[in-house]
Amino acid sequence: MATIAFIGLGNMGRPMALNLVKAGHVLRVFDLNPAAVAALVAVGAVAAATPGEAVDGAEIAVSMLPAGLQVREVYTGAGGVFDRLPAGGLCIDCSTIDVASARDVGNEAAKRGLRFVDAPVSGGTAGAEAGTLTFMVGGPESAFSAAKPILEAMGKTIVHAGGAGNGQAAKICNNMVLGISMIAVSEAFAMAEKLGLDAQTLFDISSKSSGQCWAMTSYCPAPGPVPTAPANRGYAPGFAAAMMLKDLDLAEKAAESVGAATPLGHLAAQLYRDYCAQGDGGKDFSGIIQMLAKGA
Incomplete structure (x- = not known):
């Protein structure tokens, strides 16, 4: 089982994170809403004060964020995920964002020796709770292969759509x-x-x-x-x-x-x-x- 940083615990992110806990993974979680963080801490997750802190000790980062601006900030900002995830680390962004942002962040990850996939979802809150989401995944084949077992804990259908941004x-x-x-x-x-x-x-x-x-x-x-x-x-x-x-x-x-x-x-x-x-x-x-x- 992996140690995973999960960033973004909204209506979709919270049940997705819960399914990762149920699958036996160790979660380090961050969200701006303290109640959302507390709900995950109650089932064994560890709270983090910042997205970067959530990554400390993790080899995988998963995010579910509102828009491309937040994705860029969380991953590429100073002290963010890319600055603190070890070389070879895996990043799975499940947000629905613009294609350009997904491709830019994916390209930056590659420059830093990190693996990144954009993996937006279909299935709504009911699918998130039931663990039956569909994931549309963009990124290199090697990154997709690494991400697939993690995504399978949250979804039923995992499809590789091609290169970076193709999931979006x-x-x-x-x-x-x-x-x-x-x-x-x-x-x-x-x-x-x-x-x-x-x-x-x-x-x-x-x-x-x-x-x-x-x-x-x-x-x-x-x-x-x-x-x-x-x-x-x-x-x-x-x-x-x-x-x-x-x-x-x-x-x-x-x-x-x-x-x-x-x-x-x-x-x-x-x-x-x-x-x-x-x-x-x-x-x-x-x-x-x-x-x-x-x-x-």
Whole structure:
């Protein structure tokens, strides 16, 4: 078992770290929220005052951070992870950030004789708690091979997407599809209600027809058809609308950087921006059906 520095214990990071403890790893943890740190200390982790201190005595660093700025600071800043991790050490960044930042940090790691992978996740808080996340991993094959056993303690599907930054590329492309498809499904169910077609009937038909997609069959935005979906618990977030907007914004920036045409991705981002501007950013992203049903 390894000694692992885990940096970032938010809604996703905390259950991921707990699964590493359950797998028998020794964790040294850092977060700005003392309560989040205390929850890990209660199950045997060691608290650290800074990200750099968390790395002391560890051979692996895992992070789950809000954005590229924080990832750059934690890894490449003075006294940060790269300054204190021993040569040959392994870094696994599970944050969802811009592709450029992931590639820059990965390149810097290589210059310092460290192994680095960007490994963003899919599966939401439920997947993090159950240890069934999907990891999309970018980085050298050797770093991926070293990271895979650690990731398997937190997830079920581990896919090597290619070189540095390709994990982030896969994540934002996937979530652009998800954001667009959730809007399409929401529009259909909102229109069906106005046409006098109840949600269960539309679900029974469309879920077995050409309109079938994950946003409908696993995460239906209309209350009723999928009992486990957030629609049946007041749109309490499994994946918050604000996080979807973040990913769609990242997709837009990536598209612009390579001249890719993403008109539906652009429109989806604008609709989620409108939804969050209403004060609903903390709701599940499937809650956008409520705005669309009003004719916004």
